[in-house]
Amino acid sequence: MPSGDALAGRNWRERLRQYWLLVRADRPIGIYLLLWPALWALWFAAGGIPPWWILLVFVLGTALMRSAGCAINDFADRDFDGHVARTAKRPLATGAVQPREALAVFAVLSLIAFGLVLTLNAKTIAHSFVAVALAAVYPFTKRYTHMPQLVLGAAFGWAVPMAFAAIQNQVPPLAWILFAATVTWALIYDTM
Template sequence: MKTSAVLARLDAYEKLIRLDKPVGILLLLWPTLWGLWLSASGIPDWRALWIFVVGTVLMRSAGCAINDYADRHFDAAVERTKDRPLATGLIQPWEALAVAAALSLAAFVLVVRLNLLTIVLSVVALLLAASYPFTKRFFAMPQAVLGVAFGFGIPMAFAAQLGRVTALGWALLAAHVLWTIAYDTEYAMVDRNDDVQLGIKTSAILFGKHDVLAVMACYALFLLAMLGIGIWQGYGPFYTGGLLVAAVIAGYHYRLIRDRSREGAFKAFRHNNWLGAAIFAGVLLDQWPR
């Protein structure tokens, strides 16, 4: 096989697992880091941190491959996804499954270095990641399922650090679901017209003309939940400051989505990386050893 053909194949695989679009990795990583630092009440175990960071990259990549396999009959008809490797035929369906399996296995090899509860939760996380793409066929708000899947690094982090998942871990996961509904509704607003024609269910379709209000309400509820967690746990001004910065960022997103343009909604979705980073910065400073 010629070098150019090999490079083209590698490029197709890169696009399949979205390494060219790392925002998804960051949206998965930030809540995992919240969980690691808050469960440790300071700097987490370095080995667990390394495993979770690498595992996040692997599982997000595997999830993208599974998602494209599940949506292979829809993507070609959607403006945003029509050039994906499976939609164009550059990659065959069996290849996407093989890539997802290989990446999931690599992530599992990392997780087995941790305790039994974390291993069990990793299996649940894999099932959530594999089932999420199919919920768009029958569940009116698949974004809630995505929220659990993307936030499952939180209980796994608590399990890895403490050997159990405390009420704080589950509270953080519940709050995270609200954030995911907000940013993935923005994402779904980009494809709404195509999804209606294809019969795919999303929160953007469910909320209809109230979509902008629903997104902002989810942001508000998420930040209030995180503030409540901070008061409950006695976190300090750095934690609260991170939430205030996140609130300003959420307010900026209103400006981006209020006219419901594809470009504005997609920009707001991508910008959520900074919202997650702001909260992590607050957590990091608040939990820094004194």
Template sequence: MTALRLKFPLYLQLIRWDKPVGTLLLLWPTLSALWMAAGGFPGWHLLAVFTLGTLLMRSAGCAVNDVADREFDRHVQRTTQRPVTSGAVSVSEALVVGAGLALAAFALVLTTNLPTVLWSFFALAVAIVYPYTKRFFSMPQAVLGVAFSFGIPMAFAAVQQQVPPLAWLLLLGNLFWVVAYDTEYAMVDREDDLRIGLRTSAITFGRHDVAAVMVLYAAYLAVWGGVGWQLGLGWAYAAGLAAAAAQVLWHFQLIRERSRDGCFRAFKVNHWVGFAVFAGVVAGLA
């Protein structure tokens, strides 16, 4: 019991408890889809399932990611002190923590319906595969985009017991957003990643990285804007998209010089882009 008490702060560090940005980046598009699927407030049960499930799965993903990247993280200044990399938490401990959190999330999914349960297996598979794609795929951020967007079809399945084409269109649009903000994140570590042989979108885009990020943001807003128009969400939703677009312009100012501090700051505040869109959805469906 004493050992567990001493290790507990390290487990919290492992799952990034003190860095909720990743959870929020997952949460806002998932809740937006939940509201769209339900045509308004989806009810407290589904709201709790998807909010807690998002938190649990993001935390589990952090544990798996740290195990997969532990050898690479030793060579990146920003990640050398992660618990698994530093040896403070063993690989087996991290996997047990990750599995426990994933099982807790699955228990929540079991309170929904069969289609949602079935889709959750695919979501889990993508989340597990993602960390390893950095070794061979020039655009691993696209795989992360699928993993970080899969709450969207699951939300529709939970409400409607099916995943309509609209949900896949939202997933595609959200994938553009994920690649955009994770490219900003990858720009922070580009020199380290080149040195150790990892592949990222920041490396793949090369000198066109800033332009590519802006195009991806524009594609995200265009797709979600088109869906909002199709659903008749009106001026309230348009105002949310406009607030998100204004933030994107600010991001351009942050990343245009490609400084580590500027790119990292752009990534860390990205959840406000998602929140602006979510607020527009809620207002549009009120």
């Protein structure tokens, strides 16, 4: 029979595995879909390869905010996911993770991402508040709007104005054109 320490270690590993599943770390495609617009914008804003630190902040921030978005999405859908075959095994739907834990994961990951943004300029920091608001609001729009994909597209594309702000300390018309293109791209792939 395993000792109490061995059981505690196994329980701890299982908790981490459930959090890993909550933030969809086992399915990184969402990170890639969020990362492409950020990389496009960084490239355009810098006129080529962006400064390494800004690139690192955006890559890590994208991964963190995608993970945070998954946690808040599952929180918002917690009463529905158990009834849908595709989502029935998600950690909140099975009870492996509690709703307050999902909110805590969202908050912690968002704060870590914000810590990264704090190393950038004030304009980028200001734009980051919109990013976290979009991430937090999107899951709830699925209940109250006919086009939640529009909010999702804005959330996926918000890295564009942030990237221009980080590199140029401004958000020129090109950034808004690229943002609109990103929203359209997200609308197309999420609606099809």
